[in-house]
Amino acid sequence: MSEAHVVLDGVTRVFARAAQEPLHALGPIDLTLKRGEFFAVVGPSGCGKSTLLDAIAGLSVVTDGVVRIDGQAVAGSVPPGVGVVFQDDASFPWLTVEDNIAFGLRRQGVDGAEVARRVADALSLMGLTDFARAYPAQLSGGMRQRVCIARTLVLQPRLILLDEPFGALDQQTRLLMGDELLNLWRKTGATILLITHALDEAAMLSDRVGVMSARPGRFLEIVETRWPRDRDSTIVSSPEFGAAASRLWTLLRAESLKAMQHQARAQTV
Amino acid sequence: MKPATRLRIVVLVAAVAAVELSCRSGVIGAFTMIAPSQMVVSLWELLASGRLHNDIARTLTAVCIAFGGAVTVGALSGAVIHALPRLRRTADPLLAAYYSVPVFVFYPMFIVMLGLNDRPKIMIGFLYAVAAMTINTLNGLDRVSPVLLKTARMFRMGWASTTLSVVLPSAAPYLFTGVKLAIAYSFIGVVGSEFILSTGGLGYQIGFAYHDFNNKTMYALILFILGVVLIVNMSLHAWEKVLMARRGLQ
Ligand SMILES: Nc1ncnc2c1ncn2[C@@H]1O[C@H](COP(=O)(O)OP(=O)(O)O)[C@@H](O)[C@H]1O
């Protein structure tokens, strides 16, 4: 259980900008995700969370340091067995919901009956069965986000990276989706990295929560929750949950203020 | 039927009826314009006589070649310019200024270079149409969402399948606009050139009838061209609706 799945070693990202000084967005970051763990990342907006996800997925080339998945360095291409759910809506508008979800499976050459079975499962898991034939343009933002989640999860990735996947959902749906994610995590034994701006979500779902500083993003502290593996959303009423969430907020408050002042300064110039 | 569509039809029918009445009552003289009903009859006779089949075929062939060339070359050059940012910086202002060039001024030059045959007018039609296709291809490629490209990489798709399954469908609505404009501009370029100087084709025959004071033929041919353009446009419109319905848009 404590075997390393993802290792970040001094990972740093600096964006070159035209006619401006380079922007140091992230790092250096050292982090090890254990195989099968549920790790959440919280941090003020603009602190480099999405940049971190890109680096881990191999979607960007880091400026310094190295990301290793299963001991292999990643750079510039996504290794097999890695599934990503992006922060922005990434559904294909020209495909129906079911064709969106089947997209990756068909590409992998999974046979038709198996595709149909897995898509039907994913549709019901995400509460989209009645919308199988609808197009993304006919859905709400939250439903489109669920389509993207389903499209990634049907591939049964060993490492799942989610970037604020429940951002467009209301609080109740968010809690229920959290439970579904926990179920899937238990069933598949996948390693999950969840970026979220909801502290309660981070505290409820994960084994550990990495709290990031304002830009350039670094981990200020990694909070361990020590939940049992068969937890669900009912733990929000336990005193331990309250303690974990308030610990996160204490750490984040000062950083969020800093980030807000950053933004205010950027707007006045 | 939508109220807007109904209104459009009413306005159109009223306008045609007004022209018909004005011609029949002599408000518009027979040397100026013949009544719409007479245009239809005259066109029918022309088509039945088979006199113009040659010219029709010649013009439509020229338009098709100009259009096909413009769409192919425009899409390819759009893709190349998009792929090379340095070329892009040079090309952008040129493309933006392109429509201020009256392409027809080059017509005499093309006749000298290519001879008095159908090639110069194909060239003019092509030149009018190719910029529209290039610009709209660039536009379409610019609008391919970065997160969809990241998604393609997440699915470990190579260059070819990304282009086919993500880039093309993303850019399709813009490419379609380019195609629509390319058809219209090819028509304008070809028929316009035929007016100026040519040995045949619909534009040539309209010009000939005009100089011959042959109103019957002239208006019949104008009606014919309007009819062809209308049919092409309506087919494209219908196709566009099908494509939009395939994305759940109305
Ligand atoms: N391609 C880029 N070029 C320049 N700056 C970027 C780029 N992508 C992100 N940034 C900047 O890097 C910082 C971190 O961005 P991001 O990782 O998206 O933050 P978060 O996801 O935590 O809100 C932000 O200030 C953002 O403006």
Ligand SMILES: [Mg+2]
């Ligand atoms: Mg982000």
